[in-house]
Amino acid sequence: GAGVSQSPRYKVAKRGQDVALRCDPISGHVSLFWYQQALGQGPEFLTYFQNEAQLDKSGLPSDRFFAERPEGSVSTLKIQRTQQEDSAVYLCASSPRQGVGTDTQYFGPGTRLTVL
Amino acid sequence: LAKTTQPISMDSYEGQEVNITCSHNNIATNDYITWYQQFPSQGPRFIIQGYKTKVTNEVASLFIPADRKSSTLSLPRVSLSDTAVYYCLVGARARNTDKLIFGTGTRLQVFP
Numbered sequence: 001g002a003g004v005s006q007s008p009r010y011k012v013a014k015r016g017q018d019v020a021l022r023c024d025p026i027s028g029h030v031s032l033f034w035y036q037q038a039l040g041q042g043p044e045f046l047t048y049f050q051n052e053a054q055l056d057k058s059g060l061p062s063d064r065f066f067a068e069r070p071e072g073s074v075s076t077l078k079i080q081r082t083q084q085e086d087s088a089v090y091l092c093a094s095s096p097r098q099g100v101g102t103d104t105q106y107f108g109p110g111t112r113l114t115v116l
Numbered sequence: 117l118a119k120t121t122q123p124i125s126m127d128s129y130e131g132q133e134v135n136i137t138c139s140h141n142n143i144a145t146n147d148y149i150t151w152y153q154q155f156p157s158q159g160p161r162f163i164i165q166g167y168k169t170k171v172t173n174e175v176a177s178l179f180i181p182a183d184r185k186s187s188t189l190s191l192p193r194v195s196l197s198d199t200a201v202y203y204c205l206v207g208a209r210a211r212n213t214d215k216l217i218f219g220t221g222t223r224l225q226v227f228p
């Protein structure tokens with residue numbers, strides 16, 4: 001009965017470096033979401049997967065952000081050429097079904113990214 | 117998607133009942149109202165969800181008037197561990213996705 005896990009929990013990168021953030025959703029969950037949370041703000045949607053299909057990437061702030069979920073389970077959020085404004089907590093969430101707006105989303109603890 | 121408005125912060129003391137009201141004037145007919153709780157260094161956690169009237173679970177109650185333009189999250193007899201940020205969400209379903217739209221939330225501080 002493990003929940004959503006994310007790794008690393010903390011990441012410090014120098015400006016211009018590439019980073020990869022990993023999310024392990026709850027086993028069997030169809031839907032997977034990535035959110036970005038700046039300090040003192042609520043989470044903001046980045047992208048959504050239904051199994052391996054990325055159905056919505058409207059929240060990705062630039063083409064430096066890329067997400068994948070190749071086998072419909074683990075997902076990776078990659079940020080290329082990191083900038084200081086990318087510093088935030090990146091949250092992953094999963095939910096059991098698809099296309100059900102009332103489903104509870106289960107969040108991981110997040111990865112805190114600091115770009116120096 | 118319906119926009120929500122809720123107080124930025126609230127203070128309370130242990131043992132008191134806390135009511136956090138959220139306004140959502142342009143809620144759509146098929147929208148549900150959902151509340152999440154977030155502790156520092158953790159992801160948000162689902163508390164309660166409702167469509168109309170009243171919903172109660174082991175953690176909280178949710179009151180929704182007939183016009184559904186607002187809702188009130190009620191936390192009975194809060195403790196120090198209820199200190200957190202509380203988010204009201206409406207209209208989670210957008211197009212073909214189920215993304216959640218968070219506002220800035222209400223920061224609840226419980227004092228001993």
